[in-house]
Amino acid sequence: MGTVVRCHGCSLVSMVEHTGELVRCSYDEDYYRRAGAPGPGYRDYFGAEAAPRSEISSALADMVLSLTLGARRVLDLGCGGGFLVNALAERGVDATGLDGSDHAIERARANTGGGQFTRADIGASGLVGEAVFDVVTMIDVIEHLPDPVEALRWAAGLTAPGGAIVLLTPRYGGRLLAEQGAAYVHFNSDHMYYFTEDTLRTTITRATGSDMVEIEDVLAFVCKQGVSIPDSMARKYSMERESMLAVLSP
Numbered sequence: 001m002g003t004v005v006r007c008h009g010c011s012l013v014s015m016v017e018h019t020g021e022l023v024r025c026s027y028d029e030d031y032y033r034r035a036g037a038p039g040p041g042y043r044d045y046f047g048a049e050a051a052p053r054s055e056i057s058s059a060l061a062d063m064v065l066s067l068t069l070g071a072r073r074v075l076d077l078g079c080g081g082g083f084l085v086n087a088l089a090e091r092g093v094d095a096t097g098l099d100g101s102d103h104a105i106e107r108a109r110a111n112t113g114g115g116q117f118t119r120a121d122i123g124a125s126g127l128v129g130e131a132v133f134d135v136v137t138m139i140d141v142i143e144h145l146p147d148p149v150e151a152l153r154w155a156a157g158l159t160a161p162g163g164a165i166v167l168l169t170p171r172y173g174g175r176l177l178a179e180q181g182a183a184y185v186h187f188n189s190d191h192m193y194y195f196t197e198d199t200l201r202t203t204i205t206r207a208t209g210s211d212m213v214e215i216e217d218v219l220a221f222v223c224k225q226g227v228s229i230p231d232s233m234a235r236k237y238s239m240e241r242e243s244m245l246a247v248l249s250p
């Protein structure tokens with residue numbers, strides 16, 4: 001764990017090493033299977049955690065499709081093991097996932113769920129200009145990226161005219177932080193940035209120039225879309241990690 005700092009200019013909170021560099025982590029096989037070992041990552045992402053992840057991804061897929069009626073092509077940035085991509089593909093969507101982790105993409109491809117997968121870093125030059133996606137999703141991703149403004153600008157460049165970006169990230173500064181203080185669950189993680197609703201809105205506007213942004217608690221949002229929330233999702237996004245969902249038209 002590093003040091004939590006807040007920008008004097010824009011109030012955005014980040015986690016830095018003693019050198020002042022943002023904390024970094026590698027998304028290798030160990031990251032996805034910590035099995036109790038110290039360090040950021042998942043206990044057993046593709047094992048015990050796969051079933052709830054699948055359930056949550058199904059609800060998120062239903063939410064995305066009810067929000068963006070008629071969406072045919074969806075890109076999931078930071079797709080990890082491809083759970084959301086495959087849930088979208090099951091629903092008849094032309095779904096592509098992109099992730100910078102070799103291991104995650106290898107596992108996603110091995111699980112033939114109908115999605116297509118690309119191993120590339122968010123912001124990679126080859127994809128810019130292909131504005132063909134009706135929806136670009138970034139689920140629990142932006143907090144892991146060294147330059148969230150640049151990443152969002154890049155995502156906007158991949159979004160078709162009239163399309164939407166759907167973004168989910170932990171909400172900093174709420175009940176969990178107040179209760180846990182320095183032991184806040186996300187401090188011992190690989191998160192470089194911690195967004196409040198205000199700093200997320202500012203980041204989005206700086207990146208895309210758009211102020212057409214709706215931000216709400218993720219569970220309230222999903223509920224409002226008429227999608228029923230599985231218990232695993234209620235637990236994850238309330239008790240374990242208060243989170244917000246942003247929808248923007250870049």
Ligand SMILES: [Zn+2]
Nearest residue numbers: 007009010011
């Ligand atoms: Zn700043």
